[in-house]
Amino acid sequence: MSLEGWKRRARGLKAQTYALYLAYRHPRTPWYAKVFAALIVGYVFSPIDPIPDFIPLVGLLDEMVVVPIGVLIAAKLVPPDVFAECREKARGVAEGEKPVSRVAAVVIVAVWLVCVALAVFLALRVL
Numbered sequence: 001m002s003l004e005g006w007k008r009r010a011r012g013l014k015a016q017t018y019a020l021y022l023a024y025r026h027p028r029t030p031w032y033a034k035v036f037a038a039l040i041v042g043y044v045f046s047p048i049d050p051i052p053d054f055i056p057l058v059g060l061l062d063e064m065v066v067v068p069i070g071v072l073i074a075a076k077l078v079p080p081d082v083f084a085e086c087r088e089k090a091r092g093v094a095e096g097e098k099p100v101s102r103v104a105a106v107v108i109v110a111v112w113l114v115c116v117a118l119a120v121f122l123a124l125r126v127l
Contacts, residue, residue: 015090016071017044022086023078033077040070048105 017040023029024037044067075083 013068013071015087016075017041017067019083019087019090020071020074020078021045022089023074023083026078026082026086028082029078033074036070036077037074040067040074042103042107043067043070046105046108048108 020037021041024034024041029037078086
C-alpha cells in the first residue's frame, strides 16, 4: 500500500473515531456502547500517548491494530441508524479539530504511575 493510501486510511479512522465520540454523546446509544466508545475515544484523543511512538514496532502497534479493532467493535455496539447519523455529522467537522480528553490523560498518567510504583516496589523487594 502506498503512503497516500495509508494517509487516506488514517483520515478515515480519525473520522470514524470522531463519529464514535458523537455516538457516545447520542441519547439513543445504549450504556454499554457508551462505555466502550468512551474508552476508545479517550484512548485515541488523549493528549498523552500511552505507548510512545518512538518505541520500535510496539509504539505504532496501537495506532495500526488496537485502535482500528476497538473502533470496529464500538461501531458494532452502536445502533446502525445512530452511527450513520453520527458519521454524517463527523464528515462536517473541519480537518484538525478533535476533542481532547483530559480525563483520559489523567487516567493514563495514573496507570503509568501505578506501573512505575509497582516496578519500584518489586525491585526493592528483590534487592
